[in-house]
Amino acid sequence: GAVVSQHPSRVICKSGTSVKIECRSLDFQATTMFWYRQFPKKSLMLMATSNEGSKATYEQGVEKDKFLINHASLTLSTLTVTSAHPEDSSFYICSSQRGEPAVRETQYFGPGTRLLVL
Amino acid sequence: AQKVTQAQTEISVVEKEDVTLDCVYETRDTTYYLFWYKQPPSGELVFLIRRNSFDEQNEISGRYSWNFQKSTSSFNFTITASQVVDSAVYFCALRYQGGKLIFGQGTELSVKP
Numbered sequence: 001g002a003v004v005s006q007h008p009s010r011v012i013c014k015s016g017t018s019v020k021i022e023c024r025s026l027d028f029q030a031t032t033m034f035w036y037r038q039f040p041k042k043s044l045m046l047m048a049t050s051n052e053g054s055k056a057t058y059e060q061g062v063e064k065d066k067f068l069i070n071h072a073s074l075t076l077s078t079l080t081v082t083s084a085h086p087e088d089s090s091f092y093i094c095s096s097q098r099g100e101p102a103v104r105e106t107q108y109f110g111p112g113t114r115l116l117v118l
Numbered sequence: 119a120q121k122v123t124q125a126q127t128e129i130s131v132v133e134k135e136d137v138t139l140d141c142v143y144e145t146r147d148t149t150y151y152l153f154w155y156k157q158p159p160s161g162e163l164v165f166l167i168r169r170n171s172f173d174e175q176n177e178i179s180g181r182y183s184w185n186f187q188k189s190t191s192s193f194n195f196t197i198t199a200s201q202v203v204d205s206a207v208y209f210c211a212l213r214y215q216g217g218k219l220i221f222g223q224g225t226e227l228s229v230k231p
Contacts, residue, residue, distance in 0.1 A: 034219075043209065043221045044163075091161060106153070107219055109163035 003027045004096050006110035013084055014118055021079045021113045023094030029074035030096035034107060035067075038091040050077040084117040091115075120145045122212050124222035131200055132230050139195040139225045141210030147171075152186065152193045153211040153219070163209070169193065200229045 007022045023033060031052050036044040048069050049057040056069035066088075068080040077096075081088050091114050095107040121144040131137045143152065154166040167177065169186050177184045181198045197204055210222040 041226075043223050046218060049217075093161075093163065095163075106165060106168050108165060109155070111160065111162040114161070 003108040004094065004110040006094055006113050008113060009111060010114045010116075012116045012118065015085050016083055019081045019084055019115060021081075021092055021094075021115075023077045023079070023096070023110055025075045025096040025108075027108075028096075028098050030077075030098065031074065033071060033077040033094055033096045035069060035077075035079050036093045036095070038093060038112075040091075044093060047079075081115065084115070086117045089115055089117045120147075120212055120214050120218075120220050122210055122220050122222035124208075124210055124225050126225045127223070128226045128228070130228045130230065133202060134199050135229075136196060136198050137200050137227065137229075139197075139208050139210075139227065141193045141195065141222060143191050143193065143210070143212045145212060145214050147214040150212060150214045153213065154184065154193075154195050155209045155211065156206045157209060157224070158206040166195075197227075200227075202229050202231055205229045 003026055005024045005026055011019055013019050033050040035047045037047050038044045046059050047062045047067060048059060050069050050071040052071045052074050058064050066082055068082060071077040091112050093109055093112040095109045097105040097107045123142045125140055129137060150171045152169045156164045156166055167184055174186050174188055183196045185194045193210060205228050207224045207226045209224045212220045
């Protein structure tokens with residue numbers, strides 16, 4: 001069964017609105033969750049690392065105020081795309097792992113959320 | 119710098135053919151992990167295998183097999199007797215001591231009946 005869920009699976013919104021995407025770790029408590037972005041026919045690009053109870057760590061070039069991440073519990077992380085614009089349209093995928101950020105841990109991915117900003 | 123290269127952008131085979139997906143990686147770390155994920159048209163990444171840098175033993179799981187060779191920094195993936203359901207994008211990934219998962223560009227495999 002699914003280890004990680006995401007909601008919604010698809011969302012269409014008007015330019016200027018904010019969209020919240022939820023990522024839930026179903027099988028285990030996840031101290032760390034990750035948010036990725038994937039453009040069509042492209043690879044996954046890490047946007048940020050979400051740590052429960054602390055601020056997220058953003059990758060270079062990712063706007064913190066644009067992509068708000070909250071990791072309020074060990075099973076839920078949310079990504080809010082604020083004031084969305086058409087260029088934010090993409091496939092957003094989250095992942096979770098057991099334990100601390102450790103090189104040996106396997107990341108399990110959610111089904112992704114397709115965002116279309118009109 | 120850490121890098122994963124999947125030189126094959128697209129591969130098309132006919133059902134029952136064997137196919138090998140190449141993956142070459144770069145890292146200076148001595149401890150690292152390599153992964154393969156499958157992304158079907160639905161979009162969800164499915165974990166296939168994890169291999170640590172100290173274990174060069176090849177692995178076979180059903181029709182899937184993996185060949186890890188540190189001497190050439192490669193971690194290739196072979197599907198034997200391919201099936202239409204194998205059609206997907208396959209990603210090779212590297213995780214090093216910095217903790218981040220670095221993905222290759224992906225190989226789109228199309229298996230035709």
